[in-house]
Amino acid sequence: MAMKFGYTLSALVGCVLVSSAFANDDVIKQSGNARQWAMQAGNMQNHRYSGLKQITKDNVKNLRVAWTFSTGVLRGHEGGPLVIGDMLYIHSPFPNKVFAIGLEDQQIKWKYEPKQDPSVIPVMCCDTVNRGLAYAEGKIFLQQADTTLVALDAKTGKELWKVKNGDPKKGETNTNAPHIFKNKVITGISGGEFGVRGFVAAYDINTGKQVWKAFSTGPDNEMLMDPEKTMAWTDGKMAPVGKDSSLKTWQGDQWKIGGGTTWGWYSYDPKLNLMYYGSGNPSTWNPVQRPGDNKWSMTIWARDVDSGQTKWVYQMTPHDEWDFDGVNEMILADGVNVKGKPRNVLVHFDRNGFGYTLDRATGELLVAEKYDPKVNWATNVDMKTGRPQVVKQYSTRAQGQDVNTKGICPAALGTKDQQPAAFNPANKLFYVPTNHVCMDYEPFKVEYTAGQPYVGATLSMYPAPGSHGGMGNFIVWDAGTGKIVQSKPEKFSVWSGALVTAGGVACYGTLEGYVKCVDANDISKELYKFKTPSGIIGNLNTWEYKGKQYIGVLSGIGGWAGIGMAAGLEKDTDGLGAVGGYRELNKYTQLGGVLTVFALP
Amino acid sequence: MKKTAWLAGAALALATLGGGANAADDPPYKVADGNKVDKATLEGWRTWRALACERCHGAKQEGLVGPSLLESLRRLSKDEFKETLMKGRPEKGMPNFDASKMVTENLDGLYAYLKGRSDGAIQPGRLEELK
Numbered sequence: 001m002a003m004k005f006g007y008t009l010s011a012l013v014g015c016v017l018v019s020s021a022f023a024n025d026d027v028i029k030q031s032g033n034a035r036q037w038a039m040q041a042g043n044m045q046n047h048r049y050s051g052l053k054q055i056t057k058d059n060v061k062n063l064r065v066a067w068t069f070s071t072g073v074l075r076g077h078e079g080g081p082l083v084i085g086d087m088l089y090i091h092s093p094f095p096n097k098v099f100a101i102g103l104e105d106q107q108i109k110w111k112y113e114p115k116q117d118p119s120v121i122p123v124m125c126c127d128t129v130n131r132g133l134a135y136a137e138g139k140i141f142l143q144q145a146d147t148t149l150v151a152l153d154a155k156t157g158k159e160l161w162k163v164k165n166g167d168p169k170k171g172e173t174n175t176n177a178p179h180i181f182k183n184k185v186i187t188g189i190s191g192g193e194f195g196v197r198g199f200v201a202a203y204d205i206n207t208g209k210q211v212w213k214a215f216s217t218g219p220d221n222e223m224l225m226d227p228e229k230t231m232a233w234t235d236g237k238m239a240p241v242g243k244d245s246s247l248k249t250w251q252g253d254q255w256k257i258g259g260g261t262t263w264g265w266y267s268y269d270p271k272l273n274l275m276y277y278g279s280g281n282p283s284t285w286n287p288v289q290r291p292g293d294n295k296w297s298m299t300i301w302a303r304d305v306d307s308g309q310t311k312w313v314y315q316m317t318p319h320d321e322w323d324f325d326g327v328n329e330m331i332l333a334d335g336v337n338v339k340g341k342p343r344n345v346l347v348h349f350d351r352n353g354f355g356y357t358l359d360r361a362t363g364e365l366l367v368a369e370k371y372d373p374k375v376n377w378a379t380n381v382d383m384k385t386g387r388p389q390v391v392k393q394y395s396t397r398a399q400g401q402d403v404n405t406k407g408i409c410p411a412a413l414g415t416k417d418q419q420p421a422a423f424n425p426a427n428k429l430f431y432v433p434t435n436h437v438c439m440d441y442e443p444f445k446v447e448y449t450a451g452q453p454y455v456g457a458t459l460s461m462y463p464a465p466g467s468h469g470g471m472g473n474f475i476v477w478d479a480g481t482g483k484i485v486q487s488k489p490e491k492f493s494v495w496s497g498a499l500v501t502a503g504g505v506a507c508y509g510t511l512e513g514y515v516k517c518v519d520a521n522d523i524s525k526e527l528y529k530f531k532t533p534s535g536i537i538g539n540l541n542t543w544e545y546k547g548k549q550y551i552g553v554l555s556g557i558g559g560w561a562g563i564g565m566a567a568g569l570e571k572d573t574d575g576l577g578a579v580g581g582y583r584e585l586n587k588y589t590q591l592g593g594v595l596t597v598f599a600l601p
Numbered sequence: 602m603k604k605t606a607w608l609a610g611a612a613l614a615l616a617t618l619g620g621g622a623n624a625a626d627d628p629p630y631k632v633a634d635g636n637k638v639d640k641a642t643l644e645g646w647r648t649w650r651a652l653a654c655e656r657c658h659g660a661k662q663e664g665l666v667g668p669s670l671l672e673s674l675r676r677l678s679k680d681e682f683k684e685t686l687m688k689g690r691p692e693k694g695m696p697n698f699d700a701s702k703m704v705t706e707n708l709d710g711l712y713a714y715l716k717g718r719s720d721g722a723i724q725p726g727r728l729e730e731l732k
Contacts, residue, residue, distance in 0.1 A: 122689060122696035127666065193653070446651050452701045453653040460660070 076558020
């Protein structure tokens with residue numbers, strides 16, 4: 001009712017501020033209710049934490065399947081279900097179906113299937129994942145593969161508006177979930193392997209009208225960057241970025257096809273009115289072809305949600321030589337103890353293998369440490385310059401074009417990819433699904449053609465040598481000290497978003513297809529395990545309906561982990577263990593998307 | 602390695618034995634030691650690599666999300682191969698490469714390379730030019 005009043009009022013006075021205050025309040029209210037799961041990450045801070053405690057570490061062993069639902073789609077199923085009121089909303093990979101399911105009887109209340117030109121599929125090579133829906137003010141938002149952003153009536157599935165966010169003919173596609181901050185739908189773009197110039201864009205939730213658009217590379221005004229006011233970590237303190245901070249770090253016009261795409265999980269701090277996200281790898285993967293720091297690819301961004309203006313930036317991997325795409329989620333945590341002081345921080349587990357802790361108001365670099373001891377491409381991050389100290393032996397630039405640089409850890413898919421971590425406010429610790437994979441990397445020269453792959457490197461990946469032989473770990477991380485608290489080995493990469501609850505359990509999925517729940521205080525204690533119909537690259541979400549707590553997850557193998565990853569493993573000379581290991585994935589799982597929902601008996 | 606060399610030898614022998622036989626029986630590539638190929642085939646491999654074909658078809662053309670080209674090249678005629686490259690099979694995820702200059706200019710070489718892989722005459726991985 002209050003919501004409806006908000007609409008009317010804003011419509012009457014035509015005041016953006018009024019409408020935005022209400023929109024913001026609605027999403028905060030919905031996501032603040034632990035009985036629901038109203039945002040992909042559970043809340044705007046990307047916590048993936050639930051206050052529900054019916055399922056506890058003592059009774060989780062009794063979990064059973066309550067109901068299941070097939071999406072009818074093969075290929076990789078990322079993201080997870082949203083639950084608002086008595087409805088559950090679930091999406092699929094291309095063709096990006098949306099189902100609204102009544103929790104009372106599990107009936108499909110409505111479904112939506114957009115018409116998309118199949119020519120978008122090859123541009124998403126090699127998988128057509130979608131990371132899920134967003135909800136606000138009675139609307140469901142879908143970011144389609146072909147870049148169309150759609151608002152649907154959450155009750156009926158009726159299209160309210162749609163807008164084109166990019167051009168697949170130029171290699172632009174979308175895989176990210178849309179994010180609702182204030183009265184805006186914020187979305188990004190994929191296509192780092194097609195020479196796409198990355199950006200984020202904000203659209204009005206009521207009309208779909210674009211409010212602002214900000215690129216990752218190029219002239220200051222196109223990045224919404226103020227040379228005097230936008231700050232960056234410089235010689236141990238924050239200082240203005242200065243004029244042409246991006247242009248100066250590229251050769252010629254290369255920034256126009258320079259990547260820095262934005263397909264991760266964004267977060268928002270309502271008090272600071274700042275949104276946070278990461279930009280991805282510079283294009284091409286051949287570093288020899290693009291000298292310079294390639295700013296602002298591989299960067300953590302803080303932007304004002306209303307204007308899109310950049311408050312601060314931090315580039316993690318200047319001049320990327322390994323495809324350490326910087327898009328992973330930014331988790332906002334309060335009261336994390338850094339050197340004896342409680343700080344309100346941003347925590348980010350980068351593909352490059354370093355876990356970063358920054359002051360999220362100022363952008364100051366506080367902690368940067370390896371969250372997998374096998375990381376070897378850099379010795380450390382110099383805390384004064386903020387730059388990784390690259391080891392020459394593993395520098396694909398130093399080794400050169402047409403040279404196979406061997407034994408780099410982590411592999412291109414990173415110590416962690418998009419699979420989001422969880423934050424437990426009770427113990428201030430992070431639960432991180434990780435990869436434990438290394439690679440050989442051979443860059444070669446490529447020419448850019450719009451809409452064609454622009455990769456320029458051949459890779460082979462294999463389990464981290466001299467370790468437990470598996471390709472993943474589920475770890476607990478202290479972001480204040482930058483230390484691994486606990487590490488639980490996994491046979492395959494853990495490519496599923498984690499969940500931690502007030503009931504004291506942490507849950508995640510595996511590529512073989514297991515849902516696993518462990519004791520949040522001692523993750524070596526595996527308390528529950530169930531084999532879902534396919535490998536899991538989706539995220540675990542939880543909600544309550546009629547007094548019962550449910551946990552739901554999409555299974556459906558695919559994505560880079562399930563398909564693309566195996567590509568590099570088929571080698572004649574070495575990595576035999578890996579070949580064996582990944583071939584073995586076929587023994588456990590086949591394609592197919594299913595939502596599995598668990599509850600206590 | 603040895604097996605490949607033997608196959609290559611067999612293919613060459615066959616070609617030689619063929620002598621005056623139908624030119625269609627001649628392999629479209631020249632190969633020695635499994636990894637030294639004629640210029641056109643080398644460019645075909647470079648095209649395969651530059652267009653990142655391995656992302657769908659696998660590093661050794663064995664098939665991933667896309668089909669095994671080791672098998673496809675036993676079935677497809679050269680014309681069918683070219684048509685697939687130019688028009689794609691978008692609903693299955695195969696792009697149309699008619700906009701790629703590198704592909705259009707090296708179609709014969711790409712066919713030769715993949716045929717050589719399918720025949721077992723050319724090794725997977727890096728190739729060099731046959732002098």
